[in-house]
Amino acid sequence: MxxxxxxxxxxxxxxxxxxxxxxxxxxxxxxxxxxxxxxxxxxxxxxxxxxxxxxxxxxxxxxxxxxxxxxxxxREKKPLIRLGSDRYSPKYRQLELSPFLLECAKQGKRGRFEVLGIERVQPDPELAEKLKVPLGRKSLLRRENVFYADDDPVYRVTTWIPWSIAEGSGLVEAEVPHRFGIHGVLEERGHVMTRINDEITARMPTPEEIQYLRLPRGVPVLDVLHTSLDQDGEPFELTRFVMRADMNGLHYNAPVE
CATH class of the missing domain: 1.10.10.10 (Winged helix-like DNA-binding domain superfamily/Winged helix DNA-binding domain)
Structure with a gap:
């Protein structure tokens, strides 16, 4: 005592x-x-x-x-869903599973996602700069989803794509009509991912994030801002992942440049 x-x-x-x-x-x-x-x-x-x-x-x-x-x-320690630097590698294409679904399958979990919204929006200055789109008009498509492992919401995903790329494609549909998901459509539109840039921070969640991720008290979130760069070095997609820190991890194995 x-x-x-x-x-x-x-x-x-x-x-x-x-x-x-x-x-x-x-x-x-x-x-x-x-x-x-x-x-x-x-x-x-x-x-x-x-x-x-x-x-x-x-x-x-x-x-x-x-x-x-x-x-x-x-509190029980749950197996982490780990996303790494190779998560978009073509070597996984034959499995026809997204990085998230593949990681869930490794753990014997059923991965799924719920579409919260799809709309054409105006960018804020940060988005306009990162994706090289004009301010003052609806130059981006925004897709919002929540991803689940079994019945646990593990992260919320917001993706922005230049409207010049998304217009008239399957990217505007709730169920993207391509077996490789949005990146399959983006490749068909001429943008092959050759490099990624991830900016990662940890923080305490907002009240809204506590609600939609069903966060227990004291659990922080990982905030990952991911940018995809194509074969010409141009940004063509930006995604923000807000992840439950008690159920997610990040693994990177990259050359030192």
Whole structure:
């Protein structure tokens, strides 16, 4: 038990630190239920609201989840869906699976996506610069989707493509009519991906992201801004992936230039 006389932190933080240590050393294994608040209050000789504050700290740290009517459980570590630098490689074409569906299949999961919207839009200055399209008019197609592994929403995807490329193609349809998806259509339009540029940051989610990704408390997101460059070195597609950090990872194996 924490020696409160030697530790000057609030009692709730002392209890949280001891419970965290018990989780890390395997006393409480992933998926197991912690003792009830009443039992913990008795164990630490404190009021239940002090225990409640300690459990909130563990929740913010991403170590536990609360289930109404059942209790507080140690969060289980789920296998990560890993996307790497080779995810668009032609070597996977014969499998006729997108990078996401392929990774889900490796884990025995069923991958799927839900189309949230497709529309022609005006770019903001950042998009106009990155995709070399004009400001002040609807020069981009925007596609928005949520990707699921089984029933878990794992990331939200927003893709922008110059309207000069997308107009009159299958890119404006909810179900892209090409076995290789949007990149198959883009290749038919003369844009073969030869290089990618990924800008990756980690941050805490917005309230909207918490809702549509069903994020537990304390889980951050990975924000990946991906740009596709064609055989002429020109950008032709930009996609933002907002990923659940507890269910996604990134793997890169690239030459040093």
């Amino acid at each position: 924490v020696d409160g006389s030697a530790d000057k932190r609030p009692r709730s933080q002392q209890i949280a630190a001891e419970l965290r240590k018990a989780i890390e050393d395997g006393t409480y294994l992933p998926g197991t239920r912690l003792p009830s608040q009443r039992d913990l209050a008795r164990q630490y000789d404190v009021a239940r609201n002090t225990v409640d504050e300690a459990l909130k700290v563990l929740g913010i740290q991403g170590l536990v989840t609360s289930e109404w009517g059942r209790g507080v459980f140690v």
